[in-house]
Amino acid sequence: MPISLKQEHLKRRIRRLINDLFVPEVEDRRRAAKELAKIGAPVKSGVPALVQALKDNDSEVRCSTTKALGNLRNTSEPVLQGLLILLKDKNYRVRLCAAEALGNLGNPSEDVLKELPILLEDEDFRVRLYAAEALSKLGHISQPVVETLLTLLEYEGSIDVEYSDSESTCLHAAEALVNLGNTSPPVLQTLLRFLNSYYIYSLPAAKVLVNLGNTSKPVLQRLLALLKEEDSSVRLDAAKVLINSGNTSKAVLQALLALLDDEDSEIYCYVMDALGELCNTSDSVLQTLLTLLDDEDLGVRLNAAEVLVNSGNSSESVLQTLLELMEDEEAWLRLNAAEVLVSSGNSSESVLQTLLALLEYGDSEVCDEAARVLEKLRNFSKNI
Numbered sequence: 001m002p003i004s005l006k007q008e009h010l011k012r013r014i015r016r017l018i019n020d021l022f023v024p025e026v027e028d029r030r031r032a033a034k035e036l037a038k039i040g041a042p043v044k045s046g047v048p049a050l051v052q053a054l055k056d057n058d059s060e061v062r063c064s065t066t067k068a069l070g071n072l073r074n075t076s077e078p079v080l081q082g083l084l085i086l087l088k089d090k091n092y093r094v095r096l097c098a099a100e101a102l103g104n105l106g107n108p109s110e111d112v113l114k115e116l117p118i119l120l121e122d123e124d125f126r127v128r129l130y131a132a133e134a135l136s137k138l139g140h141i142s143q144p145v146v147e148t149l150l151t152l153l154e155y156e157g158s159i160d161v162e163y164s165d166s167e168s169t170c171l172h173a174a175e176a177l178v179n180l181g182n183t184s185p186p187v188l189q190t191l192l193r194f195l196n197s198y199y200i201y202s203l204p205a206a207k208v209l210v211n212l213g214n215t216s217k218p219v220l221q222r223l224l225a226l227l228k229e230e231d232s233s234v235r236l237d238a239a240k241v242l243i244n245s246g247n248t249s250k251a252v253l254q255a256l257l258a259l260l261d262d263e264d265s266e267i268y269c270y271v272m273d274a275l276g277e278l279c280n281t282s283d284s285v286l287q288t289l290l291t292l293l294d295d296e297d298l299g300v301r302l303n304a305a306e307v308l309v310n311s312g313n314s315s316e317s318v319l320q321t322l323l324e325l326m327e328d329e330e331a332w333l334r335l336n337a338a339e340v341l342v343s344s345g346n347s348s349e350s351v352l353q354t355l356l357a358l359l360e361y362g363d364s365e366v367c368d369e370a371a372r373v374l375e376k377l378r379n380f381s382k383n384i
Helices: 001-021 025-040 041-053 059-070 077-086 093-107 109-123 124-135 143-152 166-179 185-196 197-209 217-228 232-244 250-261 265-281 283-294 298-310 316-325 329-344 349-358 364-380
Strands: none
Touching: 001 025, 001 041, 025 041, 025 059, 025 298, 041 059, 041 077, 041 329, 059 077, 059 093, 077 093, 093 109, 093 124, 093 217, 109 124, 109 143, 124 143, 124 166, 124 283, 143 166, 166 185, 166 197, 185 197, 197 217, 197 232, 197 298, 232 250, 232 265, 232 329, 250 265, 250 283, 265 283, 265 298, 265 316, 283 298, 283 316, 298 316, 298 329, 316 329, 329 364
């Protein structure tokens, strides 16, 4: 679809959603508000309608509408006044959404800086947290803001609050304090404590610690464990944090090389590119990869060779490793070794014979892949 048609389609959709903000059915209003919040900047023409929708009698509609306005960077007086009124809303979610929106808008007006600090004393811990974060975003880093966040580091939940999430609150507060430049012992201890928690907490905690220069054994061990999580997005993010850590030990490189066998192609591409870049810029990484050509794990040897070939290193030791792997009893290992050799420009008789033999293998998937690599080989060599 041409860009102009896509834009026109989006405009029509936005107009429909804005109209739905005022229909009698509450579910339709909720849906419209949520979708408008997701769309973001293109909704700027609907600001007047969004400001009006802030007065909806349904708290979910009010909350989603504040998010939509917070994404638009519109700091006009009607927007600010509409959000300021919601700081006193009876629903805690609406209050925290309004605080977050005001922080995102980035306008530290006199009225905003007068009303937001009041929420630091809110009865709901989540509202206090969002108010402190909003004020810090606005550059209002007062002692009450810091004290609020430090207090929330030790929050243990409340039996009076439904779905109280003390872990999320403590981690959120620690991240906010780090963003303010506060790396005091209580903050670091909180982050380290989360390393032993579920991945939705341990991964962001490890990321913050790495960004602070902490690549201690507990941090690295947790990241290595996260590379084996079932969720592919967690594996990818853990790999990114590990690479950013600058740790290129043999254990880390072995773990990253194992990801080249990951079923998620995005993980394969990222790790391959990252290791290739490290190989070309770090002599220690290059030497470690060359050492791993003799690893007892044949998969590690193959992946190390592939990284080296892709980074332009087709030395005798690399090629010899691949030739040896082409003689393994495992068909997929022979096939992959042959493909890496083809990529290196090797069109020798042994490579050709290995691929021809795989065309007659009992597994149709292996046969199909062998045919594909043979076609690739024919493109490289006019003699085949």
